[in-house]
Amino acid sequence: MRAMADPRRNGKSYRDLRVRLKGSHRGTTCHICQKPIDMTLAWPDTMSWSMDHITPLSHGGLNIFENVAAAHLTCNSRRGNQLDLNRDANGRWIASRDW
Numbered sequence: 001m002r003a004m005a006d007p008r009r010n011g012k013s014y015r016d017l018r019v020r021l022k023g024s025h026r027g028t029t030c031h032i033c034q035k036p037i038d039m040t041l042a043w044p045d046t047m048s049w050s051m052d053h054i055t056p057l058s059h060g061g062l063n064i065f066e067n068v069a070a071a072h073l074t075c076n077s078r079r080g081n082q083l084d085l086n087r088d089a090n091g092r093w094i095a096s097r098d099w
């Protein structure tokens with residue numbers, strides 16, 4: 001369950017992160033399913049853009065640019081707080097820094 005009342009998910013720094021991620025070269029591809037995200041869709045469309053934490057905040061992940069990635073809303077919510085899905089089908093660690 002997502003802790004929507006978590007203060008770390010609100011406030012200026014969180015909004016700034018979303019804006020920065022959307023404008024980055026990896027801001028329009030879902031890091032979970034690797035497919036492009038239709039940026040014209042809006043929440044709560046299941047295929048709309050959302051920001052995911054690579055290491056979930058509940059697992060000690062930080063609210064920093066290096067720890068966020070774009071994801072479809074449905075992929076994001078399906079993933080929840082599982083850490084295993086940080087690896088792709090080949091077992092590579094998606095959270096590598098050479099993006």
Ligand SMILES: [Zn+2]
Pocket residue numbers: 030031032033034035071072075
């Ligand atoms: Zn996706």
